[in-house]
Amino acid sequence: MEKEQSVEPRLPQGELHRVLRLAAVAHGLPDAVLVTGHVLLRYIPGDADRPISPARVQDLADERGCDPRTIRSHIRRLEAYGLVVDRSAGGGRRMIQRRRGRIVVLQGIDFSPMLAAADRIEHAALEAEIELDERRRLAARVSELKRQLRGLVMVGGDMAPPAAAALDASPSRHRGLPLRELAALVGRLEAAIRVLADDDEDAGSRIFSSDRTDEIVRPNTTEKDENPVCRPQRSQSGAEADALRHITLDMLAVALPFDWRARIERSGGGVSWASLTAAAYERAAEIGVTDAIWAEAQAELGRAGAAVLVLLADASSIERRGAIRCPAAWVRAMAARAETEPLRLSRNLFGLLHQARGADDPCPTLVPSHPQTWRNPSCLVS
Numbered sequence: 001m002e003k004e005q006s007v008e009p010r011l012p013q014g015e016l017h018r019v020l021r022l023a024a025v026a027h028g029l030p031d032a033v034l035v036t037g038h039v040l041l042r043y044i045p046g047d048a049d050r051p052i053s054p055a056r057v058q059d060l061a062d063e064r065g066c067d068p069r070t071i072r073s074h075i076r077r078l079e080a081y082g083l084v085v086d087r088s089a090g091g092g093r094r095m096i097q098r099r100r101g102r103i104v105v106l107q108g109i110d111f112s113p114m115l116a117a118a119d120r121i122e123h124a125a126l127e128a129e130i131e132l133d134e135r136r137r138l139a140a141r142v143s144e145l146k147r148q149l150r151g152l153v154m155v156g157g158d159m160a161p162p163a164a165a166a167l168d169a170s171p172s173r174h175r176g177l178p179l180r181e182l183a184a185l186v187g188r189l190e191a192a193i194r195v196l197a198d199d200d201e202d203a204g205s206r207i208f209s210s211d212r213t214d215e216i217v218r219p220n221t222t223e224k225d226e227n228p229v230c231r232p233q234r235s236q237s238g239a240e241a242d243a244l245r246h247i248t249l250d251m252l253a254v255a256l257p258f259d260w261r262a263r264i265e266r267s268g269g270g271v272s273w274a275s276l277t278a279a280a281y282e283r284a285a286e287i288g289v290t291d292a293i294w295a296e297a298q299a300e301l302g303r304a305g306a307a308v309l310v311l312l313a314d315a316s317s318i319e320r321r322g323a324i325r326c327p328a329a330w331v332r333a334m335a336a337r338a339e340t341e342p343l344r345l346s347r348n349l350f351g352l353l354h355q356a357r358g359a360d361d362p363c364p365t366l367v368p369s370h371p372q373t374w375r376n377p378s379c380l381v382s
Contacts, residue, residue: 016041016051016111019118020083026124027081036074037083039063040109045096047103051115052087054096054108075109083114131179138182139175145189146170152196159196165295166192188291195292240302242342247308247349252276255352257315259283273304280307287314288328297335301343309334312348322355 017038024034043055061068078084087110088094094108114121152163166189171177174185253271256264263279264271284294289310297306313330316322324330334343 013041013044013046016044016115019114019121020111022125023081023083023114023121026121026128028128029077029081032070033074033077036060036064036071037078040075040084041111043108044111045103045106048106049103050106051111052106052108053111054094054106056094057092078109082117083111085110085113135175135179135182138179138186141186142170142174142182142189145186145193148193149189161299162192162196162292162295165291165298166196169291192291195290240305243301243305243338243345244308245344246346249273249276251349251353252308252311255311255315255349257320260311260314273307276311277303277307280310283314284310284331287317288326289313289331290328293328293332293335297331300335300338305338305345306331306335308345308349312345312352315352316348322352 020034020037020041023029024037029037039060040053040055041051043053044051045054057068057071060071064071075084075086079086087107089107095105096103096107097105146167149163149167152159153167170185170189174182177185249271256271260279260283263282264275267275267278269275281294287310294306294310297309301309309331310327313324313327314320316324317327318325337343
C-alpha cells in the first residue's frame, strides 16, 4: 500500500509549467491567461494519474484578485486553443475525493490535451520565436530606413520631395504588421533609398559636367538662351496651370482606358480630380512609375499634373497600341522637361482622343492663348 501511495506523477509540476509557457509562445496567449493557467496547474494533486485541476472558479478569482467571469473567460481561451478540457461535474462543480488516501474522484480542468501535444507545441513555439525575432529585426530595419528618409526631408533640396513621398506611402505604425508585409515594406523603402542615392549621384555628375562657359552651345538646337542660370524659375502652380491648360475632366473621362474606369467605379464615385489622382497613383506602380518618379512629377506639376502624366503615359503605351515604349521613362522625362519649359499636355490628350475616335474624324479644336506648334496634321503627338 505504501509503495502504491508513493508513486510519482506522470509529469512533474515543472514540466507542466514549461509546456504551458511554450504553448503561450506558440499561440500568443495573453499574460493574464497564462497566469491563470499556471494557477490551475498548482492545484493539480501530486499523486493524480491525470493532470486535472479541481480548483474552483471562486478560489481562483480570490487568488488572482479578479472577477469570476474573468477566470471563466481565461479557461475558455485555453479550451479554444485545445490545451484543456473541462471535466467538471454537473453545474460546473470541481472536486477531489479520496478513500484511504487514494484519489477516487477528480473533476475539474484537464490538461491532458496539452501534454499529448507537447512535442508539437514545442516545435510551434520554436517557429514562433524565430518569426518573432525576424519581425523584430525587420521592424528595426524599417525604423532605420525611415530615419534616413526623414533626414533627407530635413536637409531639403531635390531629394526632399521624393523622400517625403516614400514616407507618406509607408504606414506610420509598422511593428504590428505581419511578417510578409514587413518584409515587403523593407524592400520598398530600400528601393526608394537606392533610387534617391542614384539620383543624388546623377545630380552631382550633372553639376560637374555643367561647369563650363556660356559660349558652349549644344548642337542641333535653335535656342539662344542655353544658360539655365539666367532663365527665370517658374512656380509649381504656374507650371501646373500651363500643363493642364485647355484640359477638362470631361475630356479626361473620354480618354480613360477601361481598367481606369473600373478602378474609379470601384471607389464608389464618379470621375473627379480626387478619384482620377487616386487611380493614377495606384496604376503608376503597375507600369513602373516609382514613388520617386511620382514625387518628381508632383513637385513640378502638382498632384493633378502628375496624374494626367501617368494617364497619358499608360493610355499611349505600346501595350495599348500607342507609341510610348517605357511609360515610367516618359513620365520622368516630361517632369524634367517641365523644369525648363512649359508643357502643353493638351496636345498629347487631343492626340489620344483622336486615336480613340479614328483617323477619319476631325481633330479636337484648340483655342490657345498663344501660338502652339503641332507636329503633324493627324494630331498624333508622342
